[in-house]
Amino acid sequence: AQSVTQLGSHVSVSEGALVLLRCNYSSSVPPYLFWYVQYPNQGLQLLLKYTSAATLVKGINGFEAEFKKSETSFHLTKPSAHMSDAAEYFCAVSDHQAGTALIFGKGTTLSVSS
Amino acid sequence: EAGVTQFPSHSVIEKGQTVTLRCDPISGHDNLYWYRRVMGKEIKFLLHFVKESKQDESGMPNNRFLAERTGGTYSTLKVQPAELEDSGVYFCASSQGASGRVDTQYFGPGTRLTVL
Numbered sequence: 760a761q762s763v764t765q766l767g768s769h770v771s772v773s774e775g776a777l778v779l780l781r782c783n784y785s786s787s788v789p790p791y792l793f794w795y796v797q798y799p800n801q802g803l804q805l806l807l808k809y810t811s812a813a814t815l816v817k818g819i820n821g822f823e824a825e826f827k828k829s830e831t832s833f834h835l836t837k838p839s840a841h842m843s844d845a846a847e848y849f850c851a852v853s854d855h856q857a858g859t860a861l862i863f864g865k866g867t868t869l870s871v872s873s
Numbered sequence: 874e875a876g877v878t879q880f881p882s883h884s885v886i887e888k889g890q891t892v893t894l895r896c897d898p899i900s901g902h903d904n905l906y907w908y909r910r911v912m913g914k915e916i917k918f919l920l921h922f923v924k925e926s927k928q929d930e931s932g933m934p935n936n937r938f939l940a941e942r943t944g945g946t947y948s949t950l951k952v953q954p955a956e957l958e959d960s961g962v963y964f965c966a967s968s969q970g971a972s973g974r975v976d977t978q979y980f981g982p983g984t985r986l987t988v989l
Contacts, residue, residue: 763915795980802877803964803980849916860906860918860929861978 761786763850765864773872778822778837780867782850785831792833793851793861794824803849809833820844845871875899877981879965885987891953894984898947898967904928905948906968906978907940911961919963922948923970955988962986 766781784790792809807818814826824835833850847868851861878897886892898905907919919938920930924945933940937956942948952959962985966978 800982802982803966805977805979808977860921860932861908861916862918863908863916865915 761790761852761862763852763862763864765848765850765867767867768865769868769870771870771872772840774842775839778835778840778844778869780835780848780850780869782824782833782835782864783831784833784850784852786852790852792824792826793853794818794822794833794835795849795851796846797849797866798846806835806848840869840871842871842873845869877965877967877979879963879981879984881984882982883985883987885989886955887989888957889954891951892955892986894950894952894963894965894986896948896950896965896967896981898965899979901969902967902979903945903970904968904976904978905942906966907948907950908964908966909961910964910983911958916964919950952986955986957988960986960988 762785764783794806795803796806797803806822807816809816809826817823822837824833826833847866849866850864853859853861880895884892903924905922908916910916918932920940921928922942925942939951962983964980964983966980968976968978
């Protein structure tokens, strides 16, 4: 069975600092991996997705994630945090190309201080 | 293009009452999903429609939950009778369902259900 583990339910960084949100997955087949973000009072928005092409995936708002099969990880990074990045971030996995449920991690709340 | 919309945004009901949640997917999206997030837990899959047919309802917690998608457009999720443990945020998502590539699910803002 597939599963997703997000290490750290809450991460705090200073504005301008590196953002690193961790995600490890468990899957018996090559996975498709996603990062979603939820800003306050909004729905989940797709940040980026891994589709087995390039292992380094670039997303919106300066975020990127690297797929490391040997470590079963898909950590999300951003070189310099902005106040507007404060939100909850979700890592998710699916193992089919279309029409399959996403399995989510528990989410990581990112706080950014000035 | 309008995104996924959900109604209501909030609902507060008494235990034993009935509540119906509505989801309008992005126009032209054949796939429609319902998910739920109970406080402090992860977002969990409830069920998946392809057009008007239930493709996968393995996540539905029990027979108090009834989902429909008549005509393959909007969907409703009815909880009858509601219990305290049904409280949470119910998300709807839709996707195009194109074969041969990774299908992105687009989420609505969710309905926050509180059962007292």
